[in-house]
Amino acid sequence: MLAIETEADFAAWMGSIQARIEAALARNLPGAQHAPARLHQAMRYAALEGGKRVRPLLTFAAGELVGADPARLDIAACAVEMIHSYSLVHDDMPCIDDDVLRRGKRTVHVEYDEATALLVGDALQTLAFQLLAEHPAAGNAAAQLEMLRTLAVAAGSRGMAGGQAIDLEATGKTLSQAELEFMHVRKTGALISAAVKLGALCAGPCPAALEQYANRVGLAFQVVDDVLDTQASSATLGKTAGKDSKQGKPTYVSAMGAARARQFAEELRLGAHAALDTLDHPGARTQRLRQVADFVVLRKF
């Protein structure tokens, strides 16, 4: 296939998965007509119509590799995206980042109020685990427990929430590249990595090479985020740009400069591809995973 055709094909696939996950989220979130209506409305506001859906793209791309049932992937992707949405709602609150703009919309605590934002995040987290416990997302109950465990470890105090705690403590400090990596592997990498693993777990055990791919893409995502924070506008990002340096947060740009950070992201992208090479055999469907890795690193927003 010519490069231009590949690109158009990827864009079409991405659009179809984004529409699919939007519908799955809409279906799996409580209806705004059910009591407590305001909370349910705010949960839908927080989780719907937003973002690039990078994690669901990874879940579906991994699922394609292993031939997973798309109905199972819906559940896995919804669960991961709900955890991600909850973390954004809480991170935006006044006591953490105090941000007013997210995914091009007013943040939940601005659109509603702080107490509602707190409960929205809490309830979205619960719902993620409820979905995975309620729906047959894997071939058997033991595999489903493994999915639940994977998601919980990624989200918890040694994963995403822990990374956020380290980030808070690091504000105003200078971190080494190793310390930055320790933080970001948890704050962003853990959940991105879980998105990949859950996609594979819908069909069977997750291959080790896929875990390697996931870890590299997860870290690359954060490096690129740091670069974009300094170089793109708020309108392009759909969230407040330039806030890392304003808040004195250590980033890959502050640690190694923008040019070296871009180069590091490129190395991670190639590393992600290399991990997939070991899975390559005639008929292996690694193409989507390669495209998503490229998208994560080469995106402009």
Add this chain to the structure above:
Amino acid sequence: MLAIETEADFAAWMGSIQARIEAALARNLPGAQHAPARLHQAMRYAALEGGKRVRPLLTFAAGELVGADPARLDIAACAVEMIHSYSLVHDDMPCIDDDVLRRGKRTVHVEYDEATALLVGDALQTLAFQLLAEHPAAGNAAAQLEMLRTLAVAAGSRGMAGGQAIDLEATGKTLSQAELEFMHVRKTGALISAAVKLGALCAGPCPAALEQYANRVGLAFQVVDDVLDTQASSATLGKTAGKDSKQGKPTYVSAMGAARARQFAEELRLGAHAALDTLDHPGARTQRLRQVADFVVLRKF
């Protein structure tokens, strides 16, 4: 057995379960020496050395009825108590109840800071689900998924978090007894009821009569809480007394007066006993459940 002996026997049992759950929580919470240390320290501060452990008492009493393995009950009780602890940490935050005292200690956002309190609650919730996914808490994986589902439904937007949202909206309003019940069945009742069900699920399906017992005890707990809020001191309660009326919150006392509320709690206590009667056959171990129902209603703190 004479009444006085029964009472001493119950006090001894309660003390032993409280010590047991304290040890199980200490074992299952991340060590304060692991990074992020401050977050882990604060999680332990929030969950350890606190409260009457009513939910774990119910889990163990239900487990005794069905002959459940105590090691499984440890996991179930820890998971429920972590959800309860997370909800207290978040409810105490400035954007909700803005409280400074809890279980006789300074609240987490006062002892640490608001951002840490937010993350402590988030991470305790995650850990509850992680525990149930990681440890063999039931006879097989399908039953364990049922436990996870039960806990998630009880904690989520149609359970505890939803009840909290209704409570927020109700502040300053007068509610009918039916509306109060709708709120409290969710806010407090759902998790108390889950504590009972999870204890039974450690060994097999939960008998319908036990669910009835659980619902009645759950509601009774809240009615008594409302009464104690107006009649006991902060020192006795270990949390700020009299704050419901100060915050204009509708309670059973404001809805029906203290005397009628006490009587309602007594009716629920007898109803809980009546539910157990249907389980009574020679050798049935309903005694602990009866004692816990009595303790919940007759407690002074």
